[in-house]
Amino acid sequence: MLKGVLIDWGGVLTVDLSEAVAEWVVAERLDPDHYRQVMRELVMNAYEGSATGENMIHALERGEISGLDFERDLAARLLTTDGVPPIAEGLLARMFSRFHRVEPMYEMLREARAAGVRTCLLSNSWANEYPRDGWDDVFDEVVISGEIGMRKPEARIFQHALGRIGLAGPECVFVDDIQANIEAARGLGIVGVHHRDPETTISELETLLRVPLR
Template identity: 50%
Template sequence: MSDGAEFELSERATYDGAASEARPKALIVDWGGVLTSPLAAALDGWYAAEGIDAAGYELAIRDFHDAGLAALSVFDPIAALERGELRVEHFEQALAERLTRYCGVQVHAEGLIGRMFAGFASAPAMINVVRQAKVAGLRTALLSNSWGNEYLRDDWDQLFDAVVISGEVGMRKPEPEIYLHTLSLLGCAPPEAVFVDDLERNVRAAAALGIIGVHHRSYAETIIELEALFELDLRAESPLDAPIGGD
């Protein structure tokens, strides 16, 4: 979702006019595309299963953001879904109608979002980064925009000090309030936290508040960036055997 501008992996922004020189003490991560396989890969599998094409999906999504309607209304169906203001079944019905129109195949509304995200697979290497951060005593949080989809939360109490899901708190990225809410749960000021997301606009919004932003493109790039920022080794040979520590 890049706007074409050059953007470094890490963007440090000032807070109250002065950047903090102290090592950050908190790690905040996105879920889809960071702790999972990339969204594009999941959607590719869904396209094939439904018999639709990427161009039709893009047209269907764009239909929710008609410029003329946006000028007349503050209602954004996708934003409303992510904040939990729009019922999932209503969004699925609207999206299914648009997909059927633009892709030329019948798309069933019931369970549509679940089918869309069924191809997400966990990203063990990135999950291990969070685990090692926790072992090292860093505060950790998950910050995710949800489309009403299910999350596998089995180990979240071991990985995170705070979990913020957009639809559960009535806020969404890139709105400033959701970042500030997450910081408050961690007990951190903005420059004390690092935020990792695969969408550039979400990283920019965090950086504008003074949070250290890392635009996740690959594990190889992100691990180098995080280890430099925290001055820690965040890799382990046996991540499942590592005990969880920290405060």
Template identity: 50%
Template structure:
């Protein structure tokens, strides 16, 4: 164990929401999009094969959501082989990502016990539950608002700076192992999120005894 940590930084999608694959599949079904075709045509966005990746540009705020929606919709097809409506595509995509209230409570417990907290999210231009953020976090870092994205080291360092802490002071929680490993390389303690209870227990190991979260 790396010792006592005084800050907790959490991802949003997949940690404070249901798992990303579940939300995406719900959207594909609701929009009647050909699911197999979706995964086939979007694979290059996520396998590192694109030199210029529209997803990365969107996450950094380098292209606007309307342009990305047009690009993505142009790749997709409906279950009947027809076109997919571009306008509002990202809003529909994220419609099912409801708050996981128990995970918010884990972070609020840590904050009430004295830990500084932040959310660090790679944004697709989607809306966020800002009312929940206001009662949970001392800092909010959204990739498209700062021109950086995970797993770039500078966005982790920026988030630590917003809390007035060093990376060695912080725990980072994310559902993507690659993002967690990048944080660990900077000196943070890392938790790969797979569920509320496992994350709560792991977080307790990094917080001082007086800051231990309570079971939800």
């Protein structure tokens, strides 16, 4: 019987990452092809199982470098449609302003808690300010990578989150939109749900938890 839900924030409790970032790319007037080339290398190195070594995303997500340092580095790699780098300061805040919350997912968490399910946010941060209004209603615990010096898909951050809610891996389900994170959770016996859209995820969680969630 599953008793807990570990859940990601960006792209799960918010609109799809590609949708949010696409809005930001337009607003920043970034060269989209150049942006995709830069980020493909960084993100693949950070999350692909075949990747080796560390890069600045690892450091940012663990809180080992400041958001401003990351912004300066990233801005220097990017180009606007005018052929110049974007303004570095506030680059991440402008990006995360596009991460609008998805209300059905928050309602699902409220229903899960009302049914006695333990809930924990488990998010890799990019030095961003999270919109925490109403979090006391949906989360028993909050685990944010930059605040504790660990990041997904490291096993230790899942173990830390499990300890915070007092449950074992096989007693929990983990919801995320990144396959590498799902696979890491499954390696600890946690049931993995790969989020693609709210309707599908909520239906799958209703089946797994055996409670109505809407």
